[in-house]
Amino acid sequence: MGYSSDSSSPLHVQLADYIRDKVYSQEWPEGTKLPSEHEFMNEFGYSRGTVQKGIQILVNEGLITKVKGKGSFVIKPNIEHLTGNSLLSFAESLRMQGIDFSTEVIGSEVIPADKTCSQRLGIPLNAPVYYLRRVRSTSDGPLLYMESRINMLTCPGIDKFDYADKTLFSAIEEVSGKKLGYAKVRYGARIAGKMLGKLLNCDETAPVLNIDQICYLEDNSSTEWGNIWLPANKYVLVSVLQRA
Template sequence: MGLPIYIQIHNEIKKKIELGKWRVGEKIPSERELSVNFSVSRMTLRQAIQTLVDEGVLERHVGSGTFVARQKVQEKMSSGVTSFTELTEAQGKKPSSKTVTYMITAPSLSETEKLNLEDKQRVLRMERIRYADDLPICFEVATVPYDLVQEYDRNQITKSLYRALEDNGLQIGHAQQNVSAMLASEKIADYLDIKRGAAILRLRQVTFLGNGQPFEYVRTQYVGDRFEFYLEK
């Protein structure tokens, strides 16, 4: 299966940034100009840009445009890895999920890099809204190598990927996490039942199995006043 058009554009923009066409802190061309250059609709171009924003490659400045993101100060979080399901249950709440998309496809350039994929490997990319006691907490885009989960039932994966892996004898190892603040887009605001422009927390995480193999690249956007991260030193 070929790459969706917006992912192809995502890859091209990311390559241009890596090659130095646009440098850190530099404003990239407007959506109108880029949509003409790539011969696509504004909607498709905007989807590609939003994917790069979600990954922390680009950042939007209200009223000014879109810029190549500056590196942010990082705080090392506790090395333990806990799934959303386990975390929610530990708080005495009932976890649930709504699957928005579930797609087996070729990986984007970012997904290939984060998951250390080989040529022609496919991935499972799923978008989910995660709930605690039926209240939407976050919107999540998770990507895993398809050959790792192809024998699993879809319901197992969408309900709790970590439990599905552990039930099949795999050990969850450590994770690399980046947390930053951003404003909710119209799409995310609709999914999470908040106002557009509301404060949200963005988590980007690569999770590893016990043997050091990266198995999950996830981009999650949490409602700012419904979730908090706890740091332990």
């Protein structure tokens, strides 16, 4: 008798639901090897094609990885980013963990601030903004996609650097002559979609984490509105919290 979370669902969807429930409940924690296709077939009476389709759903979601000759495993994110009281760039975080990475600039231009950008950065409409897009990768492939809109009123000359080598935070402090002070950050879960799926080399239905942040200099002036997109199966955000 097969597992049935919803008897009206196709069998491969029911199997995906079953595996997902095991993972989310921590019964099958990160790094767990899944039963083999034959074991699923024998336990539930499913065909091989049904089992393969069910597992593929979770591969596309970024929850499971298939290792040739070894089987299927619950993905274990191997990169952490510390959040909380520290304003730490992703480049700084990766270097602290000893992870080699490269940065590809996929677009950069000076644009006039539209209504949304004007509101988010607190600058006049049509004020100059440097719009920068980057993909950061390791030897395992794309790791994150970053869109940055930088206030050129506080950061004149921010468009003069090669951001394949220069980190944005260091450039901001250099051209502004001030230290970064703090950021207001919002987190949200999203589905990758076609564009992000291509940039991050993941399925367009895979979950990604969006970090929307406004960074301010030490004098409280706005400097950057950033949108960062992280594949959910590669990154873990870590916070150290103290009870008030």
